[in-house]
Amino acid sequence: MKIKVYIDKFKESKIVDCESIKEIIKKLNLNLEEFIIVKNGELITENTKLKDKDEIKFLSVMSGG
Amino acid sequence: MVCSRCKTRPVIKLPNSAVSLCKSCFIKYFEKKVRRTIREYNMITKGEVIAVGVSGGKDSLTTLHILNQIVKQQRTTKILAIAINEGIHGYRDKTLDNAVKYCDKNGIKLHIYSFEEEFGYSLDKAIKKLKLNPCSICGVFRRYLLNQKAKELKVDKLATGHNLDDEAQSIIMNFFKNSTETSARLGPVTGIKLDKGFIQRVKPLYFLTEKEVMTYAFLKGLNEELNECPYATESLRNDVKEMLNEFNIKYPATKYSVINSFLDILPLLKEKYKNNKLKYCKYCGEPASNETCQACEYVGMLK
Numbered sequence: 001m002k003i004k005v006y007i008d009k010f011k012e013s014k015i016v017d018c019e020s021i022k023e024i025i026k027k028l029n030l031n032l033e034e035f036i037i038v039k040n041g042e043l044i045t046e047n048t049k050l051k052d053k054d055e056i057k058f059l060s061v062m063s064g065g
Numbered sequence: 066m067v068c069s070r071c072k073t074r075p076v077i078k079l080p081n082s083a084v085s086l087c088k089s090c091f092i093k094y095f096e097k098k099v100r101r102t103i104r105e106y107n108m109i110t111k112g113e114v115i116a117v118g119v120s121g122g123k124d125s126l127t128t129l130h131i132l133n134q135i136v137k138q139q140r141t142t143k144i145l146a147i148a149i150n151e152g153i154h155g156y157r158d159k160t161l162d163n164a165v166k167y168c169d170k171n172g173i174k175l176h177i178y179s180f181e182e183e184f185g186y187s188l189d190k191a192i193k194k195l196k197l198n199p200c201s202i203c204g205v206f207r208r209y210l211l212n213q214k215a216k217e218l219k220v221d222k223l224a225t226g227h228n229l230d231d232e233a234q235s236i237i238m239n240f241f242k243n244s245t246e247t248s249a250r251l252g253p254v255t256g257i258k259l260d261k262g263f264i265q266r267v268k269p270l271y272f273l274t275e276k277e278v279m280t281y282a283f284l285k286g287l288n289e290e291l292n293e294c295p296y297a298t299e300s301l302r303n304d305v306k307e308m309l310n311e312f313n314i315k316y317p318a319t320k321y322s323v324i325n326s327f328l329d330i331l332p333l334l335k336e337k338y339k340n341n342k343l344k345y346c347k348y349c350g351e352p353a354s355n356e357t358c359q360a361c362e363y364v365g366m367l368k
Contacts, residue, residue: 043076061279
C-alpha cells in the first residue's frame with residue numbers, strides 16, 4: 001500500500017510503501033512515545049488498519065513549555 | 066482492537082498497559098487521574114486563589130482547562146492565569162496568542178509579564194550578550210517572575226503544567242549533575258516549607274505522561290500546531306528526554322519507575338536538606354541560595 005505520511009516535527013510529507021502503522025514507525029525510525037497519530041482529523045492507535053492512499057499524520061507530543 | 070471499557074473505536078493505547086481507550090473513556094480516565102492527584106496531595110483547598118502559569122502550550126492549557134472546571138464546581142475557589150513572555154522570536158508570540166484566546170473565551174483573567182520589561186532584556190538579546198545556555202537563563206528568569214508576580218497578585222498556590230515526562234527528566238538531570246539538593250525541591254507539591262518568600266507550587270499533571278497530555282489536548286481542541294522552542298535542542302533536558310523515550314520503548318514503565326522510586330526517597334532527601342537555611346537576595350529580597358539570587362546575578366552580568 002502507498003500511504004502518505006506527514007511528520008509535523010520535521011515539517012515533511014512522504015509516501016511510504018507499507019502494510020501497517022507499525023511498519024511506518026519502523027521504516028521511518030520514529031519513537032511512539034513522541035507522537036500521536038491522526039487519520040482524517042481523528043486520533044488513532046498504532047494498531048489501526050490502513051487502506052491504500054490513506055493519509056496519516058504524526059504529531060509531536062513535545063513542547064518547549 | 067476496541068476500547069477496553071466500552072468496546073468502541075480506541076484513540077490511545079495507554080502507556081505501560083494493554084488497555085486501549087476510546088475518546089470518551091480516555092477523557093474520563095484522564096480527568097479522574099488529575100482530580101485524584103489534586104485530592105491526594107491537597108493541591109487545592111476551597112476558598113483559595115489559584116494562579117496557573119500558562120505558556121499557551123498543551124500542558125499549561127490542559128492544566129488551566131481542568132482546574133477551571135473544578136473551580137466552577139467549587140465556586141468559592143478563584144482562578145487566574147500568569148504568562149511570561151521571554152522574548153523568543155517566532156515562538157512565544159504564537160503560543161501566547163493561544164493563551165490569550167483561551168482565557169478570553171473562558172473569562173479567565175490573564176496577566177502577562179515580559180523579560181524585556183522586567184529585566185531590560187528579552188531572552189534573545191540576553192543570550193547574545195551572556196553566551197550562556199538559553200535554558201538556564203530562561204528557567205531562572207521565568208521561575209523568578211512567576212513567584213514574584215504570584216505574590217503580588219496575592220495568590221495561594223501556583224499551578225504549573227509539568228507532566229510525568231518533565232519530572233522524570235528533571236530527576237535524571239539532577240543525578241547527572243550531582244544536584245541532589247535540587248531534587249529535594251521536586252515532587253507534586255513544592256515549597257511546602259512555610260516561607261513568606263515562596264508561593265507553593267502544585268503540578269496536577271504529575272502522574273500523566275506527555276503523550277497522554279497531548280492526547281487530551283488534541284481531543285479537547287487545546288493544542289495548536291506549534292513549533293518547538295528554537296532553543297530546546299541545545300539543552301541537556303532534550304538529550305535526557307530522548308534517552309528516556311528510547312528506554313521506555315525498550316523497557317516499558319521506565320518513566321513511571323523513575324517517578325515512583327524518586328517519590329520513595331523524596332522524604333529522605335527533604336529530611337537531609339531541611340536545615341539548609343533559605344536566604345533572601347540582598348538586592349531584590351526574593352528567596353535565594355546565596356546572598357544574591359541567580360536572577361539578580363544574571364541582571365548584573367547584563368549591565
